[in-house]
Amino acid sequence: MQLDRIVNFHKTIGDKTRIRIISLLKEGPLHGQAIAGKLGLKPPTISHHLTKLKQIDIVYQRRDKNTIYFYLNKDKLERMALEITRIGDNEMFEKFDITEGEKAKVIRNFIDGNGKLKALPAQRKKKLILLEYMLRGLEHGKTYKEKEINEHIQQYHQDFATIRREFVMAHFMYRQDGIYELNPVEMWPV
């Protein structure tokens, strides 16, 4: 139920320690012990709070060797924070169940006979549908060089730079040092 999502978001945010964590991660990613140190709390406590923040999807993690870095998902935070102001507006319902039929229709409208993208729609929901469509063929867990991503995108559109940037901004994929990787599905935008 939609209501519970909103309740849960605010219940999670409504804790001083967790807001302090959000505040820290806003500056950039940190690993667990660093957070514990800065807040003067023990690692298990931080683990506990990070679990909750991950559950509502405003924090995600990346492992580097033995250390796990935690990142703030600013977009998601912003979108969730605004939902309370739209509660009851029936826009809300439309927004959360996109059927496969609707997806197919949007794809039909924006992909031409040769499988090329005609244009990237401005409307957020439609744009996401097409971005997701263009991910097909990329594998989870595999890393790609920027050149490989560019080539992949070019089967749909010549402007690979724009679309590559959209992939990253929408959290479909992650980039570090010119290496790209698909984000886990749970991290994708709604």
Place this chain on the structure above:
Amino acid sequence: MQLDRIVNFHKTIGDKTRIRIISLLKEGPLHGQAIAGKLGLKPPTISHHLTKLKQIDIVYQRRDKNTIYFYLNKDKLERMALEITRIGDNEMFEKFDITEGEKAKVIRNFIDGNGKLKALPAQRKKKLILLEYMLRGLEHGKTYKEKEINEHIQQYHQDFATIRREFVMAHFMYRQDGIYELNPVEMWPV
């Protein structure tokens, strides 16, 4: 402390019953028993939740005979909901402590030698300072006819309609059936 305000806001919002109340009041004001009935809870429970919602200032009340009607302060709700996204931005600090010196400066800039308002600033903070300034002379607890309010405003500016509307929109005053009244100070915008 600023942080506590934000924590408290979300802690308050993060409750199913309270979100349901917000959702109801979004449609329009209701009295306590009506809310209790619609939610299937007892009046003391509703009282308890309304107290919390009033504490964070997103609900206010008006008495009509024996019945108290509760209203949602949508503006405040929206502003508070957004604060979490701005946490850490130092804009935040500037925003919450307006000194008397700053106020005086803004008033000096926008009120001419004859005590007339030159123009209503577009910047929210400055606008609020001037609106508050123009309330001077009106009494709390007293009711005013629209004509009286118009006359009061005209000592500052000829366009009383715009300014009167701003007073109401900013929650400095309240109108019902053409009768105006100052809102309590706690209800004023930040």
Place this chain on the structure above:
DNA sequence: TATCTAATTAGATTATAATCTAATTAGCTT
């Protein structure tokens, strides 16, 4: 494989808070 580091889980303790019934208060209305 053994060892090191960082993170998580288990389990206990303590604090917070949602809801109810019963009693009380505030403000009409007659």
Place this chain on the structure above:
DNA sequence: AAGCTAATTAGATTATAATCTAATTAGATA
């Protein structure tokens, strides 16, 4: 003033959750 209605307060019960220590797991490196 007496009685009525709606709201609040007091106090008890029950559920939820923040934090800690101790034990465990996951992954990297030597």
